[in-house]
Amino acid sequence: MNEKTGKLKMTPQRIAIMDYLDGNTSHPSADDIFKAVSGRFPTMSFATVYNTLDALKSRGRVLELTIDPERKRYDPNTVSHHHLICVTCKKVVDIHKDYDIQVEKALTSDFEIIGKHIEFYGLCPVCQ
Amino acid sequence: MNEKTGKLKMTPQRIAIMDYLDGNTSHPSADDIFKAVSGRFPTMSFATVYNTLDALKSRGRVLELTIDPERKRYDPNTVSHHHLICVTCKKVVDIHKDYDIQVEKALTSDFEIIGKHIEFYGLCPVCQ
DNA sequence: GTACGTGCAAAGGTTTTGCATTACA
DNA sequence: TGTAATGCAAAACCTTTGCACGTAC
DSSP: OOOOOOOOOHHHHHHHHHHHHHTSSSSSBHHHHHHHHTTTTTTTHHHHHHHHHHHHHTSSSSEOOOOOSSSSSEOOOSOEEEEEEETTTTTTTEEEOOOOOOGGGGGGOEEEEEEEEEEEEEOOTTTT | OOOOOOOOOHHHHHHHHHHHHTTOOOBBBHHHHHHHHHHTTTTOOOHHHHHHHHHHHHHTTTTOOOOTTTTTTESOOSSEEEEEETTTTEEEEOOOOOOOOOOOGGTTTEEEEEEEEEEEEOOOOOOO
């Protein structure tokens, strides 16, 4: 992980990637992002996609999600929220709601809890 | 995914893998399992580890976890539970408690919710 | 005996890296 | 101008697969 937190050097490629991510709720993978921007930048490389994602991650502007066992997915929405995943088609929707869950001390193994993320599993309207 | 659900053919390799997993709360990766059993079976291969994990998964005897973005991890504890992950050293401990979370209809995008898994993030005693 | 598991090696998919070139600030 | 990003190719990882051989049942 790139630990830089200073100013982002803006390049046309980065602008294209950030434009694609801005407001995007599809939780794209690096490959999705690559496909989306390589139309406009035929020379776009994965190195640039991952480099930009690292830069955004280390600045807290993108979250790396673990909701898909096959590949990493990225979420430009950094407001704390949860995800509801269709177990059949893998569609993912956001759940914007804070659930206050207090874990009793006896269960924490002396960890200090600083956050949480809930994965809900279900069937989307199409797959039901 | 192997869809078989019948009887498991027991081989010495499978017994060794299942022995290693039984009661194991370290959430091992395929590589961890391979390392653990290849001492006793020098000819052990990843094909056998993954083959056995598929067989166990399809029979509901092991869960594939997505708590680690770098690799799949496996959990022989199939009782519904949650995980508390140290953001620094990545240690994972189980949280055995059922939290009843009702998602309001307006937020479900018409999904039918059938399960959930909570990832708690925190700092373990060592990393605090 | 036969269907299925094993083990090796090769391949597939995702992510990372080295390095020369380019370009933002 | 100097530092950092780009782009290409190769490599590193994790996981899957093909196939000949072996073994549990």
